[in-house]
Amino acid sequence: MMNKSCIFNGKKERFPEAIEQWMFSEEMRRLVHAFHGTFPERLSVEEMAKWLLEFSSRWDYRGMQRQARDAKTGENARWQVHSFEITDVQKQVVSEVIVPLGLLGVCKPLETKFDYILALGGARFSCLYRPKYIRELLQEQYAHAREIILLSGMRPVADTERAATDTYAPGAETEYDLMNASTEQVFHLKRNYHEERYYNENKNLEWALRRYDAEIGIPVVSISGPSSEPEKRRANSADTYRFFMEKYCMEPGRKLLLVTSQIYVPYQQIEAARIFSEMYVETVGFPTEWSAGLQGMMEPANYLQEIRSAIQAIHRYLEDQLHTRR
Numbered sequence: 001m002m003n004k005s006c007i008f009n010g011k012k013e014r015f016p017e018a019i020e021q022w023m024f025s026e027e028m029r030r031l032v033h034a035f036h037g038t039f040p041e042r043l044s045v046e047e048m049a050k051w052l053l054e055f056s057s058r059w060d061y062r063g064m065q066r067q068a069r070d071a072k073t074g075e076n077a078r079w080q081v082h083s084f085e086i087t088d089v090q091k092q093v094v095s096e097v098i099v100p101l102g103l104l105g106v107c108k109p110l111e112t113k114f115d116y117i118l119a120l121g122g123a124r125f126s127c128l129y130r131p132k133y134i135r136e137l138l139q140e141q142y143a144h145a146r147e148i149i150l151l152s153g154m155r156p157v158a159d160t161e162r163a164a165t166d167t168y169a170p171g172a173e174t175e176y177d178l179m180n181a182s183t184e185q186v187f188h189l190k191r192n193y194h195e196e197r198y199y200n201e202n203k204n205l206e207w208a209l210r211r212y213d214a215e216i217g218i219p220v221v222s223i224s225g226p227s228s229e230p231e232k233r234r235a236n237s238a239d240t241y242r243f244f245m246e247k248y249c250m251e252p253g254r255k256l257l258l259v260t261s262q263i264y265v266p267y268q269q270i271e272a273a274r275i276f277s278e279m280y281v282e283t284v285g286f287p288t289e290w291s292a293g294l295q296g297m298m299e300p301a302n303y304l305q306e307i308r309s310a311i312q313a314i315h316r317y318l319e320d321q322l323h324t325r326r
Helices: 012-023 026-034 045-059 088-097 126-139 159-165 175-186 237-248 262-275 300-325
Strands: 113-120 144-152 193-198 207-212 220-224 255-261 280-286
Touching: 012 045, 012 262, 012 300, 026 088, 045 300, 088 300, 113 126, 113 237, 126 144, 126 175, 126 255, 126 280, 144 175, 144 237, 175 220, 220 237, 237 262, 255 262, 262 280, 262 300
Parallel strands: 113 144, 113 255, 144 220, 255 280
Antiparallel strands: 193 207, 207 220
């Protein structure tokens, strides 16, 4: 299994330098040139983030595929993004830059001891593979943790992912249900738990916290957080991170390991570094061979979309830093 390190992983003191290196990297320069852009010179980090944000709008393939909206959620699904209108030369460049940019190959943490190891929710097989990879990391002793945390949302399971999710969580209604069902299977948990739930007419305000009875020698807790903008959207990653922090009264210096899909490592790590600003955070992804193409998430358009997501996260991080300095 290939293992590369993500430039954003590690101590927060190095994070500003990592952002600068990533944005001004030779790989980013090649990518910009491949898509007919002129890489700017002599811009500040903040100016470069704004420039890349605007330039990367051409990689917003979800926005371009309004016809791919899921009938149930009304959202553009990541697995329905396709590499249309991308030339063979551009595809080749994308394939050559995704490892250095951290979207492929980051599967083992730099550290081994963590306070919390977190599985991040997602679509289709994500809620199965991420807890499964936590089990492997623990068994192979690549990571040790005081507690396993499952972070998900109340997003309805889409009709377009049923063929995948019904293989491990038949009848699941939400992403939260998917995460719970898969974790119970992966860790052979009985359905013995204590749960707090908040219901609301506005589904975006609902939340849940489930504590499984300790059966595997390490506590397992499943959390679904509410949206910070419930009138506009469902909860996103940042909302869920904040809800976890609130429920756990997180102290500075805690060590967190996030487990996601490799393609999302840069985006999730940047968002986590922004929210968990006083913590040590690393993010890794489960092996890509597990999905074996089933996820529909390894096309050039998917990688470009998630490079844009990382750029958007960088822009938010820098905006937060600017407000903090004020």
